[in-house]
Amino acid sequence: MEVPAIKLPDKKGYFGRFGGRFVPETLMAALNELEQAYAEASRDREFTKNFQHLLQTYVGRPTALYFASQLTKHLGGAKIYLKREDLAHTGAHKINNALGQALLAKRMGKERVIAETGAGQHGVATATGAALVGLKCEVYMGSEDVKRQALNVFRMRLLGAKVVEVSLGSKTLKDAINEALRDWTTNVRSTHYVMGTVFGPHPFPMIVRDFQSVIGAEAKKQILKAEGRLPDYLIACVGGGSNAMGLFNEFLDDNINIIGVEAGGSGIASGRHAARFAGGSIGVFQGTKSYLLQDDNGNVLGTHSVSAGLDYASVGPEHAFLKESERVRYTYATDDEALAAFDLLAAKEGIIPALESSHAVAEVIKLAPTLPKDKIIIVNLSGRGDKDVQHVARLRGEEL
Amino acid sequence: MSRIAAAFRKCREKNRKAFIAYLMAGDPNLQETKRRVLLLANAGADIIELGVPFSDPLADGPTIQRAAERALSAGVALKDVINLVKEIRAETSIPLVLMTYENPVYKYGEEKFVKDASAAGADGVIIPDLPPEETAGIIKPARAAKLDTIFLVAPTSTSNRAAKIAAASRGFVYYVSLVGITGSKLEIGEELRDHISYLKTCTATPVAAGFGVSSPQDAKQMAQIADGVIVGSAIVKIFNEQPDKAEDFIKQLREAI
Numbered sequence: 228m229e230v231p232a233i234k235l236p237d238k239k240g241y242f243g244r245f246g247g248r249f250v251p252e253t254l255m256a257a258l259n260e261l262e263q264a265y266a267e268a269s270r271d272r273e274f275t276k277n278f279q280h281l282l283q284t285y286v287g288r289p290t291a292l293y294f295a296s297q298l299t300k301h302l303g304g305a306k307i308y309l310k311r312e313d314l315a316h317t318g319a320h321k322i323n324n325a326l327g328q329a330l331l332a333k334r335m336g337k338e339r340v341i342a343e344t345g346a347g348q349h350g351v352a353t354a355t356g357a358a359l360v361g362l363k364c365e366v367y368m369g370s371e372d373v374k375r376q377a378l379n380v381f382r383m384r385l386l387g388a389k390v391v392e393v394s395l396g397s398k399t400l401k402d403a404i405n406e407a408l409r410d411w412t413t414n415v416r417s418t419h420y421v422m423g424t425v426f427g428p429h430p431f432p433m434i435v436r437d438f439q440s441v442i443g444a445e446a447k448k449q450i451l452k453a454e455g456r457l458p459d460y461l462i463a464c465v466g467g468g469s470n471a472m473g474l475f476n477e478f479l480d481d482n483i484n485i486i487g488v489e490a491g492g493s494g495i496a497s498g499r500h501a502a503r504f505a506g507g508s509i510g511v512f513q514g515t516k517s518y519l520l521q522d523d524n525g526n527v528l529g530t531h532s533v534s535a536g537l538d539y540a541s542v543g544p545e546h547a548f549l550k551e552s553e554r555v556r557y558t559y560a561t562d563d564e565a566l567a568a569f570d571l572l573a574a575k576e577g578i579i580p581a582l583e584s585s586h587a588v589a590e591v592i593k594l595a596p597t598l599p600k601d602k603i604i605i606v607n608l609s610g611r612g613d614k615d616v617q618h619v620a621r622l623r624g625e626e627l
Numbered sequence: 628m629s630r631i632a633a634a635f636r637k638c639r640e641k642n643r644k645a646f647i648a649y650l651m652a653g654d655p656n657l658q659e660t661k662r663r664v665l666l667l668a669n670a671g672a673d674i675i676e677l678g679v680p681f682s683d684p685l686a687d688g689p690t691i692q693r694a695a696e697r698a699l700s701a702g703v704a705l706k707d708v709i710n711l712v713k714e715i716r717a718e719t720s721i722p723l724v725l726m727t728y729e730n731p732v733y734k735y736g737e738e739k740f741v742k743d744a745s746a747a748g749a750d751g752v753i754i755p756d757l758p759p760e761e762t763a764g765i766i767k768p769a770r771a772a773k774l775d776t777i778f779l780v781a782p783t784s785t786s787n788r789a790a791k792i793a794a795a796s797r798g799f800v801y802y803v804s805l806v807g808i809t810g811s812k813l814e815i816g817e818e819l820r821d822h823i824s825y826l827k828t829c830t831a832t833p834v835a836a837g838f839g840v841s842s843p844q845d846a847k848q849m850a851q852i853a854d855g856v857i858v859g860s861a862i863v864k865i866f867n868e869q870p871d872k873a874e875d876f877i878k879q880l881r882e883a884i
Contacts, residue, residue, distance in 0.1 A: 251686045252792070511756070
């Protein structure tokens with residue numbers, strides 16, 4: 228007998244024992260309001276039609292599924308397809324969710340949106356969505372990341388957003404989220420918080436996954452057209468985990484291998500990394516229960532990754548669930564492996580990937596040569612690397 | 628009757644409101660925190676809230692964030708705060724309430740935390756990022772250990788939620804007096820009055836209000852509305868910046884409440 232798939236999250240926002248809603252009471256009404264507004268919008272044909280239309284004409288969807296013949300030849304194993312989210316407007320998958328939430332905020336009658344950003348891609352995407360639908364926008368960004376991603380800071384300002392530099396704690400993504408949550412707690416009546424990844428209190432992990440699942444839905448159609456069958460492997464990098472959930476969601480019930488790649492930084496033993504599954508334990512952080520890099524007293528540890536977008540102490544609760552249920556295998560790539568992948572893709576395919584996406588490519592470099600030539604891998608190329616060029620040059624001792 | 632309930636009863640008998648003072652445990656070190664608690668008790672505070680330092684205090688403004696950073700650099704963790712409660716309990720019977728975020732408690736073990744805190748002499752617990760929906764692991768052991776669970780009602784809570792939160796609260800109900808984080812600017816107006824009056828119709832448990840009470844003037848106004856007034860950031864700030872003026876400030880707050 229076939230058991231019908233249970234739709235997650237459950238009513239309380241849980242994926243198995245992960246997820247939930249751990250926020251100050253002040254935000255509870257807003258989360259309930261958001262949950263209801265999202266349910267209504269999803270049933271509203273006008274809303275979904277408009278969103279689809281913008282995805283097509285503004286974002287440029289569907290993004291291509293590209294057969295990377297040179298990389299395939301070079302690695303000498305499985306066939307490698309790249310899902311080209313780097314070709315989406317603003318240069319990464321982040322726009323899918325940011326645009327959806329901007330439209331939702333407008334529909335809810337909010338006048339202002341706020342967002343956190345690490346690599347700057349979600350900040351740029353939110354600023355873009357806000358400009359398009361006519362909302363005020365403020366973006367919180369750690370001062371370390373402001374330095375690493377100067378180009379994106381300038382882009383956000385061009386788009387009319389205010390960038391607020393956060394100099395607290397580790398001055399990276401987690402501190403930007405703390406400040407964004409504090410802003411939301413203060414301005415909750417007028418403001419929508421555009422969470423950038425499948426993290427935070429319910430309903431965010433669900434909403435962001437749903438808005439991103441267009442990636443996997445397209446990839447499935449495209450690979451069936453190109454190859455007449457499903458792929459054998461899916462690979463995506465996992466920071467908070469939105470590009471990965473976006474690709475994986477559509478394939479979870481299919482009999483294929485799925486791999487998530489975390490940031491291994493300088494290696495797990497060094498302690499300088501952001502591999503939550505390899506080095507973390509379960510905790511409650513920024514509104515949700517998931518895997519977390521923390522000390523014995525429950526304080527959140529500093530993280531390190533060459534890529535700002537993966538430099539985060541926790542991971543989306545649905546990923547924790549997929550890990551525990553062993554549906555997805557999680558591994559990591561170090562800074563050096565990611566940088567080598569960054570170079571290789573540029574040299575072989577003429578595509579400069581984001582440092583985040585380079586972690587996924589690094590896993591392809593390890594895996595593809597071990598597989599026969601008739602196997603198929605789809606890797607999510609979640610963003611383009613223009614924003615990282617300056618940072619990579621600096622790492623190599625060149626000032627641009 | 629719990630020590631917290633007794634403290635509110637004593638205030639009623641004396642025809643005044645409860646003065647609830649907050650300190651970050653371990654700021655700047657545990658011995659100094661103990662000295663400050665005893666000073667507060669002598670200067671007339673009715674209940675003490677002891678903050679547990681956490682790396683990511685998302686309901687707190689800059690004053691308490693920095694206090695937490697100082698306590699963390701002194702190496703203070705939840706287990707040390709529980710030990711501190713034990714030491715303080717040996718010297719005073721003033722009610723002690725632990726205010727901690729959920730993750731240190733989750734890591735420590737919710738049930739073990741409740742048992743150890745209660746055995747050390749703590750009277751209540753406030754977990755600002757734990758709404759009633761997520762309290763399954765805390766409520767049952769807390770009831771068994773007679774540790775008061777104090778939940779927060781916010782200006783944005785619907786009346787239905789407010790009633791439910793009040794019903795789950797023991798000792799007192801914590802009314803968050805502004806839409807925002809600790810130490811923000813407070814305005815005492817119609818909305819605040821209406822909400823607290825409504826809350827009092829929901830429950831016989833005392834209602835104490837806090838967030839943004841920064842001066843004896845604020846405290847006085849708040850005391851006319853609520854059964855207790857909670858002062859946090861202002862006390863943390865004066866101890867940190869002008870320690871010689873702290874005792875006077877606390878006495879003024881006491882007068883006002």
